[in-house]
Amino acid sequence: MDVGRFMPSEEETGFLNLRIRDPYGIADSLLAGRFNSLDWLDLCLSSYELSSGTCALASGPFLESRIVMMPHQVSAVLKVIDQMEGRALLADEVGLGKTIEACMIYSEYALMGLVSKVLILTPPALTYQWKEELRTKFQEKFTVASPHDPEFKGYDKHEKMIISIDTAKRSSVKEKICGTYWDLLIIDEAHRLKNSRTQNYKLAKALSSKYLLMLTATPLQNNLGELYNLVDLIRPGLLGSRLEFESRFLADSKGRRVANRLALQELLSKVMVRTTRKETNLPFTKRFSKTVRMSSKQSEHELYEAVTNYVRSRYLALPKAKRDRAATEVFLLITLQRQLASSTPAISKALRKRMEKAGPDEAKELGKLLQLAKSVGEDSKCGAVKELVRATSGKILIFTTFLETQEYVRASLEKIGTKVACYSGAMDEKERQLSLKSFKEDAKVLVCTEAGSEGMNLQFCNIVVNYDLPWNPLKVEQRIGRVHRLGQEKDVYIFNLTMKGTIEDYILELLYEKIQLFQLTIGDLELILGDEVRKIEPKIFRSFMERGMRGAKREIERMGLDLERRRERAETVMKRNEMIFEGVRLSPLDGNGSK
Amino acid sequence: MSPTVEEFVKRYLKLSESQAKAEGECLFVSLRGEPEHVYAITFSREEANRKGCELVAVGSPFFRLIAEDARRRGVAFASIPKVDPKAALEKIQCINCNFELESAEETRQHALKLTYLFTISTTKRRQKMVEVAISDSGKELPWLYSFRGCLRGGEPEGIGEDEIRSLLERSFQILNEKVEKELKEIRDETERYLSEAINRIQSYYAQLRDEAINQAEFARSQAQKGSLDKRRGIFTKMSYEEAEKLIAEYDKLEALDIEKERSRYQVKAEATLVAAILLSFSSFKCRAILRNFNGNASKEIVVRLLPNGDVEEPILCDACKRPIGEIYLCSNGHMVGEECLTKRTSIGEFCTLCDG
Numbered sequence: 001m002d003v004g005r006f007m008p009s010e011e012e013t014g015f016l017n018l019r020i021r022d023p024y025g026i027a028d029s030l031l032a033g034r035f036n037s038l039d040w041l042d043l044c045l046s047s048y049e050l051s052s053g054t055c056a057l058a059s060g061p062f063l064e065s066r067i068v069m070m071p072h073q074v075s076a077v078l079k080v081i082d083q084m085e086g087r088a089l090l091a092d093e094v095g096l097g098k099t100i101e102a103c104m105i106y107s108e109y110a111l112m113g114l115v116s117k118v119l120i121l122t123p124p125a126l127t128y129q130w131k132e133e134l135r136t137k138f139q140e141k142f143t144v145a146s147p148h149d150p151e152f153k154g155y156d157k158h159e160k161m162i163i164s165i166d167t168a169k170r171s172s173v174k175e176k177i178c179g180t181y182w183d184l185l186i187i188d189e190a191h192r193l194k195n196s197r198t199q200n201y202k203l204a205k206a207l208s209s210k211y212l213l214m215l216t217a218t219p220l221q222n223n224l225g226e227l228y229n230l231v232d233l234i235r236p237g238l239l240g241s242r243l244e245f246e247s248r249f250l251a252d253s254k255g256r257r258v259a260n261r262l263a264l265q266e267l268l269s270k271v272m273v274r275t276t277r278k279e280t281n282l283p284f285t286k287r288f289s290k291t292v293r294m295s296s297k298q299s300e301h302e303l304y305e306a307v308t309n310y311v312r313s314r315y316l317a318l319p320k321a322k323r324d325r326a327a328t329e330v331f332l333l334i335t336l337q338r339q340l341a342s343s344t345p346a347i348s349k350a351l352r353k354r355m356e357k358a359g360p361d362e363a364k365e366l367g368k369l370l371q372l373a374k375s376v377g378e379d380s381k382c383g384a385v386k387e388l389v390r391a392t393s394g395k396i397l398i399f400t401t402f403l404e405t406q407e408y409v410r411a412s413l414e415k416i417g418t419k420v421a422c423y424s425g426a427m428d429e430k431e432r433q434l435s436l437k438s439f440k441e442d443a444k445v446l447v448c449t450e451a452g453s454e455g456m457n458l459q460f461c462n463i464v465v466n467y468d469l470p471w472n473p474l475k476v477e478q479r480i481g482r483v484h485r486l487g488q489e490k491d492v493y494i495f496n497l498t499m500k501g502t503i504e505d506y507i508l509e510l511l512y513e514k515i516q517l518f519q520l521t522i523g524d525l526e527l528i529l530g531d532e533v534r535k536i537e538p539k540i541f542r543s544f545m546e547r548g549m550r551g552a553k554r555e556i557e558r559m560g561l562d563l564e565r566r567r568e569r570a571e572t573v574m575k576r577n578e579m580i581f582e583g584v585r586l587s588p589l590d591g592n593g594s595k
Numbered sequence: 596m597s598p599t600v601e602e603f604v605k606r607y608l609k610l611s612e613s614q615a616k617a618e619g620e621c622l623f624v625s626l627r628g629e630p631e632h633v634y635a636i637t638f639s640r641e642e643a644n645r646k647g648c649e650l651v652a653v654g655s656p657f658f659r660l661i662a663e664d665a666r667r668r669g670v671a672f673a674s675i676p677k678v679d680p681k682a683a684l685e686k687i688q689c690i691n692c693n694f695e696l697e698s699a700e701e702t703r704q705h706a707l708k709l710t711y712l713f714t715i716s717t718t719k720r721r722q723k724m725v726e727v728a729i730s731d732s733g734k735e736l737p738w739l740y741s742f743r744g745c746l747r748g749g750e751p752e753g754i755g756e757d758e759i760r761s762l763l764e765r766s767f768q769i770l771n772e773k774v775e776k777e778l779k780e781i782r783d784e785t786e787r788y789l790s791e792a793i794n795r796i797q798s799y800y801a802q803l804r805d806e807a808i809n810q811a812e813f814a815r816s817q818a819q820k821g822s823l824d825k826r827r828g829i830f831t832k833m834s835y836e837e838a839e840k841l842i843a844e845y846d847k848l849e850a851l852d853i854e855k856e857r858s859r860y861q862v863k864a865e866a867t868l869v870a871a872i873l874l875s876f877s878s879f880k881c882r883a884i885l886r887n888f889n890g891n892a893s894k895e896i897v898v899r900l901l902p903n904g905d906v907e908e909p910i911l912c913d914a915c916k917r918p919i920g921e922i923y924l925c926s927n928g929h930m931v932g933e934e935c936l937t938k939r940t941s942i943g944e945f946c947t948l949c950d951g
Contacts, residue, residue: 018771019866021867026670026870027868027871030871030873031760034670036670036671038671038746038748039610040610040665041668041671041872043603043610047603047666048712050662059653081719107654111653111654113720240802
């Protein structure tokens with residue numbers, strides 16, 4: 001509530017610049033004679049005294065209970081708030097938690113009451129990741145500007161919105177978001193704005209905000225001119241005109257070497273924070289992966305072939321237009337194919353469900369498939385996972401995509417006397433907390449679905465089993481990221497279970513192993529994949545359906561080569577950034593990993 | 596000293612008569628307004644990690660919930676116990692005299708003490724609590740800011756809604772006077788930052804315009820020499836017309852960037868009313884005789900005693916007309932302070948006015 005009915009308006013009192021507020025109706029209570037005891041009055045004043053805080057970060061105590069704040073992150077947040085007036089390029093090396101830093105800055109400003117309208121621009125693949133990160137770690141409710149987010153009501157209807165940069169560029173959307181003065185604008189993967197002639201850049205230039213955070217591990221992809229463009233968005237004119245900048249700081253015509261390093265450092269230190277892994281002194285553990293490839297039993301092979309043929313016939317029966325734009329029917333068929341690869345109970349349930357709605361002929365066909373599923377008995381992967389659990393002494397995190405598979409794995413492991421906890425999006429918050437507690441304390445295994453797993457901190461566990469394998473490498477990375485993150489002190493072991501000759505087997509061999517997915521450091525993947533990630537799953541499925549296993553294999557091989565090139569390119573860019581910023585100290589740390 | 600979050604929460608639970616059951620370091624709380632909901636809270640981080648209950652800290656959901664409730668209850672009434680006029684007069688420091696109380700006339704008064712949270716935000720935020728204390732005659736009561744005496748609860752008498760409303764209105768004026776200076780300083784500082792930012796932007800765009808003109812001039816000179824076709828430059832391929840277009844574009848961008856900076860450096864000043872206490876108190880108009888120890892001089896004095904025992908208007912020195920620290924009453928009835936005594940080390944101290 002703003003100014004109460006007894007409060008004068010600014011004009012009335014002549015206090016043209018002082019706004020008087022009474023959000024708790026103190027004046028009304030006073031006038032109505034609603035008095036409380038002196039103890040309440042004292043407690044009321046104490047609440048303000050506590051909130052004013054004396055520690056470096058006002059939001060510190062709250063955040064401490066939800067996230068592990070690293071010294072370099074706290075220093076970066078303080079530097080951005082105290083010295084950069086909230087406009088900065090957060091350019092830490094990959095894996096140092098830039099997203100967390102940005103969210104911490106937001107939290108701090110929000111607690112101070114300086115920020116209420118927030119816009120986050122991200123690549124399309126990361127919108128929901130941001131939403132979950134903010135929800136689970138910061139208890140902040142943001143809406144993704146997408147029809148897929150049920151909370152989304154319109155581009156001008158939300159104060160806290162996450163929007164993909166591709167959507168934001170559309171003229172109707174751009175008009176709406178550019179017409180708002182945002183308190184805070186966060187641009188993730190800001191290297192996408194490197195070129196000042198692109199729509200991305202023009203959009204960023206047209207947006208107005210009090211505070212601006214741009215996040216990228218690689219502020220320049222090719223040359224220093226790109227860094228100039230980014231800084232120009234944050235503080236136009238800081239680096240002078242482009243010609244002046246080039247003549248002052250470029251040591252070669254390609255802009256890949258720096259002249260006047262110290263002068264550049266001085267200017268950049270006003271808008272840029274960059275901490276390297278070396279400067280943090282944090283332990284960065286390794287990842288080791290092992291693929292357990294199993295030969296299918298005859299019954300498993302027959303089931304795989306039969307269901308795949310069923311899916312293919314359904315897919316090919318769809319009109320071409322639907323196939324091309326990945327309609328709901330296509331999505332359902334992809335899911336069916338993935339349920340098949342996940343476990344027999346998962347595919348059985350899916351087939352039964354389809355049977356309920358199917359016509360007589362299709363129902364008959366589905367009935368035969370169900371009979372085949374019944375003949376499988378125990379899945380070969382299940383036998384392998386039991387062996388793995390028996391042979392391992394530490395805690396194990398097993399990921400399954402589907403709830404039926406989760407339940408199947410749980411029941412199978414409990415039969416051999418293993419204490420198992422489960423975690424899924426179907427559980428409520430209390431059940432999830434109890435599960436995590438159980439895993440931490442006495443359960444040896446946590447069987448987890450991806451849904452709802454965001455925000456879990458499981459650094460006490462270092463063994464991950466992919467019981468089934470997502471077709472999207474980002475999802476694999478998110479799974480591993482639950483244990484391999486800042487704060488993990490041991491090397492992480494990843495076991496992938498696949499059946500020989502299946503599509504997942506090829507994805508693993510020709511795609512994931514090619515880009516060395518399981519050896520990547522935290523955060524690398526986004527840099528490598530870019531928007532390509534969204535296309536992987538439908539592309540594989542389409543080629544599998546239209547050209548069979550051989551066609552799919554070729555497609556996956558081609559993708560693998562493409563991603564391999566992307567990986568090499570990303571490595572070159574990272575090295576280039578390291579080289580250019582070598583000797584340019586922009587970290588708020590003192591070099592010993594402390595403030 | 597500020598209370599800790601734990602002290603705050605426990606006091607809240609007690610005052611609100613909420614149910615709380617401890618289990619180790621975890622506290623299961625049912626708030627009075629919603630008995631069906633159980634909050635599991637803790638003040639220990641280890642416990643929060645282990646049991647999955649909420650670590651209560653500033654900004655955490657449970658803290659926010661109870662702080663909001665406490666903040667709605669920041670209105671109280673209290674009366675200040677009466678001061679004993681005789682004892683209060685005895686406390687006035689005298690060198691060679693003392694007070695004899697003749698009469699004390701009591702006046703019942705009301706006061707309103709309001710606490711505002713004053714916030715100034717530009718790109719940063721500064722906050723402080725500002726108190727405004729006024730009597731029912733609209734006069735500011737400086738003594739009330741430091742008053743630490745005991746207060747008694749009760750019900751207000753003899754003050755109505757209209758009087759309180761006019762006190763509230765008066766408090767806004769006093770508040771404005773109190774924050775005016777600080778507000779001005781911050782405005783000046785922000786103006787300075789803004790003008791630096793505007794200068795940076797203006798010189799940046801001036802440079803861009805110069806560069807565009809230079810390139811176009813160069814292109815034109817090359818064209819005149821015939822070394823280039825169609826008035827185009829070597830490096831930039833910019834014609835004079837293109838340069839003009841670019842300059843117009845720079846003008847627009849410059850105006851936009853300056854506008855953005857102006858928005859960023861806008862000063863917002865807010866005063867949020869956070870608590871109010873209505874007080875009733877008695878002041879005494881005392882008629883007293885000041886008599887020196889020799890008994891050869893006396894003087895009648897009228898003082899108004901405040902509830903904290905201080906005199907409302909300070910007693911002034913007859914010589915320098917400034918407030919007296921310790922009173923000296925000379926044989927001729929002059930009341931002077933220590934500083935206005937002439938010191939004659941061999942025979943003592945004498946009144947500056949009359950040597951008495």
